[in-house]
Amino acid sequence: MNARIRTLPFLVALTLAVPAFAAPKAATDAITKPVKTVVQSVRYEKDLKALENLGGDQQGRFLLGDDWAKGTDAQRKEFLQLFHNLFAKLAFPKVRENFKNLDSITYDEPQVTGDKALVGSTVFINHPLKKQEMKLKYFVEKVGSAWKVVDVSVLGDSMLTSIRDEQVRPLFKEGGWDGLLGAMRTKNNELASVKVK
Numbered sequence: 001m002n003a004r005i006r007t008l009p010f011l012v013a014l015t016l017a018v019p020a021f022a023a024p025k026a027a028t029d030a031i032t033k034p035v036k037t038v039v040q041s042v043r044y045e046k047d048l049k050a051l052e053n054l055g056g057d058q059q060g061r062f063l064l065g066d067d068w069a070k071g072t073d074a075q076r077k078e079f080l081q082l083f084h085n086l087f088a089k090l091a092f093p094k095v096r097e098n099f100k101n102l103d104s105i106t107y108d109e110p111q112v113t114g115d116k117a118l119v120g121s122t123v124f125i126n127h128p129l130k131k132q133e134m135k136l137k138y139f140v141e142k143v144g145s146a147w148k149v150v151d152v153s154v155l156g157d158s159m160l161t162s163i164r165d166e167q168v169r170p171l172f173k174e175g176g177w178d179g180l181l182g183a184m185r186t187k188n189n190e191l192a193s194v195k196v197k
């Protein structure tokens with residue numbers, strides 16, 4: 001997994017395009033809260049708080065497809081722990097680097113379809129050399145009574161799709177659950193000096 005699990009881009013894309021409707025104010029706040037919490041937590045190095053607001057089971061099902069249900073409880077639990085740990089160690093520092101020149105973030109009204117929602121945002125970066133505007137979309141899903149962030153996209157590229165197609169599925173195809181988890185453990189051990197706060 002060394003070469004395959006690499007630093008992820010700042011934020012990559014969500015490919016959902018479903019009919020949706022605007023949510024009322026209270027519902028809007030409940031849906032956007034986990035998105036804002038993840039963004040602010042990563043920005044201020046509160047990685048564990050950010051991870052609490054991610055929909056782990058939903059991510060696991062997406063990344064492993066039908067094989068997710070075939071794994072044991074222990075395998076699924078370890079996968080999510082390793083996945084989130086690696087994600088925090090590899091991706092979050094990149095996000096923080098981009099946020100050093102953050103000017104502001106605006107959020108669109110969520111587009112809700114049942115227990116799923118899409119939250120658009122615009123990130124304004126005011127770098128001394130170049131001002132930049134980035135459009136991001138967050139895929140949020142209701143898990144029990146709370147909403148969780150499952151995926152994020154920019155420029156039409158889904159973060160989870162990239163991770164699934166370039167890293168998780170090839171490793172799983174080669175070695176099944178044991179091979180995938182073994183590669184993830186190895187990468188996590190290599191990054192032992194990077195602390196998730």
